Amino acid sequence: MKAKIYVTLKRGIHDPQGHAIHQSLATLGFEAINEVRLGKFVEVDIEEHDQEKAEATVKNMCDKLLANPVIENYRYELFSS
């Protein structure tokens, strides 16, 4: 299965990169923007066909490595590859 994993900074944590992108977009004329938050996208191809097992694996890898629970949240989508 394939997992698409999105890692984002928690609400309330200052995101200087998102802020800089926001300012740059405003300079380009995109003025109707409330906020920009920058995150990470990770795609993982897992040798597993069972949805439940794949999900458990993805959660485990997010908790251990892909996200830092002090500052980040994650969510994921699973697809059959």
Place this chain on the structure above:
Amino acid sequence: MNVGVISFPGSNCDRDCHFVCNDILKQSSRLIWHQETSLKNIDLVILPGGFSYGDYLRTGAIARFSPIMDSIIEFASHGGLVLGICNGFQILLEVGLLPGAMLRNTHLSFICENVSIKVENADTPFTNQFSVDQILNIPIAHAEGNYYADSTTLSTLHEHGQIVFRYCSGNGTLTNESNPNGSLDHIAGICNQTRNVLGMMPHPERSAEAVLGSTDGILLFNSVLNTFEKSES
């Protein structure tokens, strides 16, 4: 004193730390490759600065799973002295030996300059040769030194005297201008509750000789040596 300086792929201050311990402090120091699994006979572990694993994913995130890390966690849990400088501090946060996390510097740039920090706690194995409120002139060089912790963690840090160094102005005042990276509460270095693990963003090894423009950093290494000698006598 036997010092072990851990070399990760991408470490670039390992030899500087080794030089300070070996050539200035005149102690036995060896570089330990991250693939090793045992510390053997070591009294101080240094996790040096640099860009371990290219800072991929998050700074320190991949280095924390290096084979040597299990023995460092074990060593620290028995009171062994562990010093993390810059990227070493980031690794200590990722591995959970110190609380909190690092964010990108507020102004996003990589900052390489001398700053003033002041000593908040001179009663640790790493700072006993300093005095409280002593102001140090010391270099920083990082893009992710913006320390963050939630409010509960911050209170705990204060309560247990775990904040060891804070960024300040030349006369010791905590101003926004003197906080180079936006770090929470001006934090430049913290220790664990048992005070045997210290993480700091500034580089004491780069301010350990007069030729480098400051000798303030050598006092940190002298403190560790003093701690070691006392424990031996």
